[in-house]
Amino acid sequence: MLYGHDLTERIVALHPVGPGTMRVYRRTPEDAVTWEDERYHPFFLLDDIDLLKGFPRDRFQFQPLAGSNAYQWLVVFPDAGSYWDARRHIQQASDTQKERPDAIYFVGGPEQQYLMQTGRTLFKGMELHDLHRLQFDLEVYSERGFPQAEVPEHRIILVALSDNRGWSRVVGGPLMDEQSVLEETLELMRERDPDVIEGHNVFGFDLPYLAARCRRHGVPLALGRDGSEPRSFPSSMRFAERQIEFEAVEIAGRHIVDTLFQVMSFDVFSRDLPNYTLKGVAKYFGFAPEGRTYIEGEDIAQTWREDPQRLIDYALDDVIETAAIAEHLSGSTFYLTQMVPMPYGQCARSGPASKIESLFVRGYLHARHSVPRAEAGSQIVGGYTDVFMTGVVGPVVYADVESLYPSIMLNYGVQPRRDALGIFPRLLQRLTDLRFVTKRAMREASGENETRELDARQTAYKNIINSFYGNMGFGFAAFNDFAEADRVAATGQKLLRQIMALIRDRGGRIVEVDTDGVLFVPPPEAQSASGDAERAFVSALSEKMPEGIRIGFDGRFERMLSFKKKTYALLGYDGTLKVKGSSLVSRSTERFGRRFVRRAIELLLAEDVAALHALYLNHRQRIIAHDWDGVASFQRIETLKQPLARYERDVRDGKRNRPASYELAKQRAEATGEPVRIGDRIAFYIAGGGGRVFEAAKLASEWDPADPDEDTAHYIGRLDQFASKFSAFFETDHAFRQVFSEEDLFGFDARGIRLAVRERAPEDVTDDVPF
DNA sequence: AGCTGTGGCAGGGAGG
């Protein structure tokens, strides 16, 4: 079912060139790129062949598919004017049948259809470094405000280019006009002839800006390997709870990889990045070149006039960082394209659901079997979460079920009801085996490069494997099955309760559980300096599990501050502190609050009440004195998730509140012309004057340290709100208030103030009862 | 033309 073992074929890119013709680009062992044209058959799946009534009979062929799923006809247009023509036509045909808007299953673009028909994948037998990857970054001159492509003075002044062959160049200079910059850039890009074009936020900024400026000068943006201009279409991408809309761009014979997407995708799991800017991410990974030049966006114009060489250095540092980030994060996507019938660029900008579905559809087409329609409904059951102890406890051990949902799916015969061919279990088993083999090879690998490649490969398998469960509960997935998804989740809950019972039977005390893991205080005999006793304790648990379910030891911690469900802090034996939970670490809350909370957690873990009181007083005094480390320390940041028009309609209809973020984004759009886009992050603070938050809020960029106008009473209130989280950790409310308030007439005395641990037994309580 | 899920906490506007 998985292809890609023929080492002789090194396809790097594809693009459709005419009716049923695909241009196939191959990289030769000598590193040259050759191409040839191959036939493919544009095709669609229909649920009713009558949809083609009236369409010239000699222009299509059809074949009935086996089985009784919804899409029972495979219709091929051997010489359609183009794939898109054929598509438009049957789209129109189906539109006349208003009651069945989903009568057609769209298999995907021409490249995907080609890969499905031929069973080929891209990059066969290649490693990431075999690709030729070029990075680019624009610097735009704008006197004030956000650069707008329509404003004549807002012009491209520099383009930095680099590639993974050690080549780099900055195009532009004080004496060079924009048109020449554009022409020389395009010429260089064609000469280098990369397989992949990489950049940070290229879909959001660089590519559309470049396109607009080229149009303005009448310079064709001929970046395609065949000299063609890019094709673009609106698209969207989801990263966990965050959705961003963008204009997707395709360049013939090449792939575009936006490192911003890779970064956001990485952060879904790490949840650790300070921000998604190129500089921030490069610093986080340690990729920033030594002595790197930094220039704020608003200072670019001035730097360009006074010290252009500095801007040139800066632009070059940008692409060097982009290359490092892409190198670091694109591995697993690269290997995914060796399994999934999708071009690399598409793989890099689509979510897991479409990847899984393409695997299914390829299997079904190969067997000439009909394809089901998604069932309506929704998943009901989710993970089991609860907390049984709050306060400072320890030591604790974290035990988790290894690959909980995939293990359940493999060992309990899980299969979507309409998966007549049984692809789901076979594919899952195969991917799991491949991952196992790859991980073993990785452990035995010598050399850093080999290890990294194998790690990227096993991560690619992991990502796909983990998506199988989510896909069953996804409303638009052809092979979804909500009942089966519920069965998986319910089985997971049952297993977790079994583990909890085992731990308690052996004298352990459960602190908190979440979906597939348990944090618990081990019994005294399972506490050791080396951690061996803890490991043995967990192994013994694993022995008691059903076939195929294994419990792993995922760490032990000296102390834990347990707060609420999904909200806690862990102090490692090496002194590192891990803080979890939106109310403790949310990036939307003010930085001073986050730091205050973190420091307070450290002090609570050390049970240093006197220092806690001092910490509170210190923060309070600094707020009163406007003693901030810039506006960044007290601004809040919120992400816009809806188009402005939709937001305003919902507000009008009374469906939603008026938060500061949208209101300020509107103001900013009016003032600077920077468009309001989904995914924009708005930084703001509360200025004096009172009223509702959205009325008192101002953009963070408006704050002036020389004339601070933030609402001190508001920020004292915020500090108290942060402090109030900790009231549950004290024995009495009075004790809490003594610590987190100014001294009263008798002064502050930490003696006699005790922290409290509260505990309840799992069987005592069935639903959520607050402590 | 594309889109993985549920559970949980906090903030804040609206309206009693």
Place this chain on the structure above:
DNA sequence: CCTCCCTGCCAC
């Protein structure tokens, strides 16, 4: 004041 309800962010 309080509750209700929506949104955003996070854990897994």
